[in-house]
Amino acid sequence: MLSTWLRETLSNLLQTITEIPAICIYIGITLISTYFICTDKLYMLDQIEHHLPKTWVKRLMLHLRKLVSSLGCYLKAEFILVGISFVITLFGLYILNFVGLNVQFPFLAALAIGFVDALPILGSGTVFVPWSIFAALDGDIHLAIALLVLLAIISIIRQLLEPKVVSKQIGIHPIFTLIAMYTGFKVLSIMGLLIGPIILIVLNNVFGTLIDRGVVKSIFDKK
Numbered sequence: 001m002l003s004t005w006l007r008e009t010l011s012n013l014l015q016t017i018t019e020i021p022a023i024c025i026y027i028g029i030t031l032i033s034t035y036f037i038c039t040d041k042l043y044m045l046d047q048i049e050h051h052l053p054k055t056w057v058k059r060l061m062l063h064l065r066k067l068v069s070s071l072g073c074y075l076k077a078e079f080i081l082v083g084i085s086f087v088i089t090l091f092g093l094y095i096l097n098f099v100g101l102n103v104q105f106p107f108l109a110a111l112a113i114g115f116v117d118a119l120p121i122l123g124s125g126t127v128f129v130p131w132s133i134f135a136a137l138d139g140d141i142h143l144a145i146a147l148l149v150l151l152a153i154i155s156i157i158r159q160l161l162e163p164k165v166v167s168k169q170i171g172i173h174p175i176f177t178l179i180a181m182y183t184g185f186k187v188l189s190i191m192g193l194l195i196g197p198i199i200l201i202v203l204n205n206v207f208g209t210l211i212d213r214g215v216v217k218s219i220f221d222k223k
Contacts, residue, residue, distance in 0.1 A: 124155075
């Protein structure tokens with residue numbers, strides 16, 4: 001089992017390394033396009049107003065403002081969840097240190113875990129799982145089990161709170177947020193947990209009027 005895990009880990013690591021050039025290109029294009037959008041925003045808006053009907057422009061601006069506001073609320077929800085995970089990790093590591101387990105510098109460790117948890121795709125398990133494995137290989141089984149238990153507590157609390165916190169910030173019922181997260185997870189794996197609610201925000205802003213009127217009713221109601 002250990003050899004299989006190591007082989008899969010090395011394979012995933014190699015795949016990640018080979019994707020670094022593409023990731024750098026994506027980041028570079030994103031930064032450059034963001035710079036041009038910020039510096040030439042007025043020119044782009046003038047071009048949009050010049051080539052599109054006024055009613056289209058008003059609707060487009062309204063949707064963009066709502067979309068930016070919703071995405072900002074979504075990011076706020078994610079930071080709240082990261083903060084909750086950080087607090088639980090901090091208290092957990094201090095408790096492990098208090099009971100005599102080999103946990104040095106709990107605050108710095110919790111800070112590092114919180115930083116990794118805030119990054120896309122990565123999570124607190126990226127730190128806890130290797131840490132517990134190294135502790136077990138070093139002969140400290142109690143620390144390894146305690147770290148896995150702490151990780152399980154953090155994961156359970158986050159999974160319970162995430163739909164409610166995200167839905168409260170973006171103004172969508174928790175059940176629809178949970179459906180979006182689950183669908184994103186089934187389609188895009190771990191990254192889908194982050195992308196699913198974003199797609200839900202976009203769809204809600206674009207088709208909000210149709211949804212409020214009732215999708216089926218608006219299609220089949222002749223009035």
